[in-house]
Amino acid sequence: MxxxxxxxxxxxxxxxxxxxxxxxxxxxxxxxxxxxxxxxxxxxxxxxxxxxxxxxxxxxxxxxxxxxxxxxYLEGMDSYNQQFNIYSITPGNAIISVDGKVVEPQNFLTMSSAESLEWPELEGVTVHTVAASDNFQSKYGEISRMSGKNLVLVDPAHKDFFGRVKNFTLRANRATEVNNNDATVMVLTNNTAIKSLNVKIENTVKAQSLSNVTGKIxxxxxxxxxxxxxxxxxxxxxxxxxxxxxxxxxxxxxxxxxxxxxxxxxxxxxxxxxxxxxxxxxxxxxxxxxxxxxxxxxxxxxxxxxxxxxxxxxxxxxxxxxxxxxxxxxxxxxxxxxxxxxxxxxxxxxxxxxxxxxxxxxxxxxxxxxxxxxxxxxxxxxxxxxxxxxxxxxxxxxxxxxxxxxxxxxxxxxxxxxxxxxxxxxxxxxxxxxx
Known part of the structure; x- marks a missing residue:
């Protein structure tokens, strides 16, 4: 039954x-x-x-x-309010020089949560390339998640998509921390190898407060x-x-x-x-x-x-x-x-x-x-x-x-x-x- x-x-x-x-x-x-x-x-x-x-x-x-x-309350807290800051990063001035030549603004973009940073040389920077035959849209997902100091050389065949990405990066973005060391710089160029690099970036950073609500038994x-x-x-x-x-x-x-x-x-x-x-x-x-x-x-x-x-x-x-x-x-x-x-x-x-x-x-x-x-x-x-x-x-x-x-x-x-x-x-x- x-x-x-x-x-x-x-x-x-x-x-x-x-x-x-x-x-x-x-x-x-x-x-x-x-x-x-x-x-x-x-x-x-x-x-x-x-x-x-x-x-x-x-x-x-x-x-x-x-x-x-x-x-x-959670351990180490004195209320249910788990407050923290995120940061609004508004792109400011950036100057990029490759092999001693200043890159025109329309031919580079930066992705950074830095308030300011400077790379006076190529040492410590990882160089990546996007060839004409590559699927740039597919590779962009990987590029956007990279950490460390990165330079990406993009073939001019991807000019249109590069332009769309650049317009997106000109907007203010949010980050969980200000990082004055890491950044990704992308340059539209026929070069697949370079000998020197100089990067200077200045952004406007604004802290904004958020909070979770937490508790426990x-x-x-x-x-x-x-x-x-x-x-x-x-x-x-x-x-x-x-x-x-x-x-x-x-x-x-x-x-x-x-x-x-x-x-x-x-x-x-x-x-x-x-x-x-x-x-x-x-x-x-x-x-x-x-x-x-x-x-x-x-x-x-x-x-x-x-x-x-x-x-x-x-x-x-x-x-x-x-x-x-x-x-x-x-x-x-x-x-x-x-x-x-x-x-x-x-x-x-x-x-x-x-x-x-x-x-x-x-x-x-x-x-x-x-x-x-x-x-x-x-x-x-x-x-x-x-x-x-x-x-x-x-x-x-x-x-x-x-x-x-x-x-x-x-x-x-x-x-x-x-x-x-x-x-x-x-x-x-x-x-x-x-x-």
Whole structure:
């Protein structure tokens, strides 16, 4: 005789997670879920764009919710506010001389996070070439990620693409640090080898403040961490648009941030110390380059992060039907399979990402941690290929299914049980196989 399938509601009413022996287990409450997401996606938050009063209000709200939950601060911090700077680099004057001849401005470009630098000679500079027969567009991706001192000699056959790249590099760009040593200089030239080089670059640098919101519940195994994260920034107010120009970002990603807050309250209310430490983070600047997750990843030892649940856009029903969610990068670790096992016997199911051509594994904050070997995956339910509200002003709370969202948060809590208790440990991601 087959055992009946329990609904998640019945499961959570009848039992608690194995990490606790509470007589009255905490609940994931739809009313509270609705309150949190309605606040985060309200017009008052102005679309939560970085460097705006709106995102500061959102940060304060999340910090207050973490305080209500009773979360601890991360080690070395005296608040939930993980503040850091990024730098706006505006290109200024640059003079490039090759073999004693000054290169005309239209024939060179610089990529640098320096305030100023000077290379009086070729020594210490790595020289690369882009031949006429090379695919410059393909090679540009590699070039843009190079570190150190680099000179790239580009054949004039690539003049048109070189010009487009130059126009792009003339804009202000952002960097996580000011580096007065490293740069990449590209010169349009027939030369494939040079004898001398002189580079002088002056840029304007402006520091800009950002902040993640972080908290934790310390476990018996303090240095084994299960991480729950979501980004709380969005696109803000777009000037010059007709009609509604406020991008509230309810599904993207107030829904994920709501889940992180709710899960923090849920696990904190257990009343018993978890086996593994649980860390909760609301990332900033996911929509603007992933700077929040990049900074966060530098504050912890990635080898101590056992798993990362990155929660992204869970406000709408999934392609596979009710009570389902999908996981990006399913094949890159055993994380997804362990979640499937954890919800066996309930009505909830986790599936591999049904949109592999969209490269969603690389399009959220999990990718930063995964590149460090962490089993870091995004959990989502939205049908991203047909969603009419993604990155639009119409992404409002009224378009979401609160019952579905609440049930998804319950499923994530259930799925994380064995990882938090130490019964399950996902395999690590192989960073060498990642872009």
């Amino acid at each position: 087959k055992k009946p399938i329990l609904s998640l509601l019945t499961f959570f009413a009848a039992s608690s997670l194995s990490i606790t022996s509470c007589q009255t287990p905490p609940e994931v409450n739809q009313e509270d879920v609705t309150r949190i997401i309605t606040t985060l996606a309200s017009d008052e938050m102005e679309g939560r764009m970085i460097f705006t009063p709106g995102i500061e209000k959102a940060s304060q709200f999340i910090q207050e919710e973490f305080k209500k939950a009773g979360l601890e 310390t476990g018996n195994r303090e240095n084994e961490i299960v991480l729950f994260g979501a980004h709380y920034d969005h696109l803000g107010i777009r000037e010059g648009m007709e009609g509604d120009n406020l991008f509230n970002g309810a599904n993207d990603d107030a829904s994920g941030t709501t889940a992180v807050i709710t899960l923090a309250k849920y696990f904190a209310a257990m009343g018993k110390k978890p086996e593994r430490t649980i860390v909760f983070v609301a990332f900033t600047a996911e929509e603007s380059g992933g700077y929040g997750s990049r900074h966060f990843s530098e504050q912890l030892n990635p080898d101590e992060i056992v798993a990362m649940f990155n929660i992204e856009m869970i406000g709408k029903g999934a392609k596979e039907g009710p009570n389902t969610a999908w996981i990006t990068g399913f094949e890159k670790s055993s994380f997804g399979k362990l979640l499937q096992e954890a919800v066996e016997g309930t009505e909830y199911t986790f599936y591999p990402d049904p949109y592999p051509t969209q490269n969603l594994f690389y399009r959220s904050d999990n990718a930063t941690l995964a590149r460090l070997g962490v089993p870091a995956h995004s959990i989502s339910t939205t049908q991203i290929d047909i969603d009419q509200d993604y990155h639009k002003a119409s992404d409002e709370v009224s378009t979401l299914d609160m019952a579905h969202m609440t049930n998804t948060i319950k499923a994530i809590a259930k799925a994380a049980e064995r990882m938090i208790s130490g019964e399950q440990t996902p395999t690590r991601v192989d960073p060498s196989g990642l872009r």
